[in-house]
Amino acid sequence: MASSTEKAGKCEKCQTGDVMCRFNDFDRGDLRVMAWEHKCTDCGIRVTQAWRSDQPNAGDTPEGLPTCPWCGRTGKTA
Numbered sequence: 001m002a003s004s005t006e007k008a009g010k011c012e013k014c015q016t017g018d019v020m021c022r023f024n025d026f027d028r029g030d031l032r033v034m035a036w037e038h039k040c041t042d043c044g045i046r047v048t049q050a051w052r053s054d055q056p057n058a059g060d061t062p063e064g065l066p067t068c069p070w071c072g073r074t075g076k077t078a
């Protein structure tokens with residue numbers, strides 16, 4: 001599984017912590033899972049959004065490089 005993490009700015013809730021934007025790309029051949037997570041290093045507030053290839057109604061297929069639904073960065077894992 002490939003993943004990448006970047007800072008995505010200050011937390012809106014606690015105003016002091018850094019929000020870390022994490023992207024996970026899991027490919028098992030018959031199953032592809034891409035998951036985004038924003039988590040504050042201080043207060044721990046967390047939001048996640050995942051896309052699974054076995055759930056065709058989960059939304060648009062993120063072909064190529066998907067973008068974070070919150071900060072808009074692309075999910076390159078290299």
Ligand SMILES: [Zn+2]
Nearest residue numbers: 011014040043
């Ligand atoms: Zn916070």
Ligand SMILES: [Zn+2]
Nearest residue numbers: 008021068071
């Ligand atoms: Zn993000």
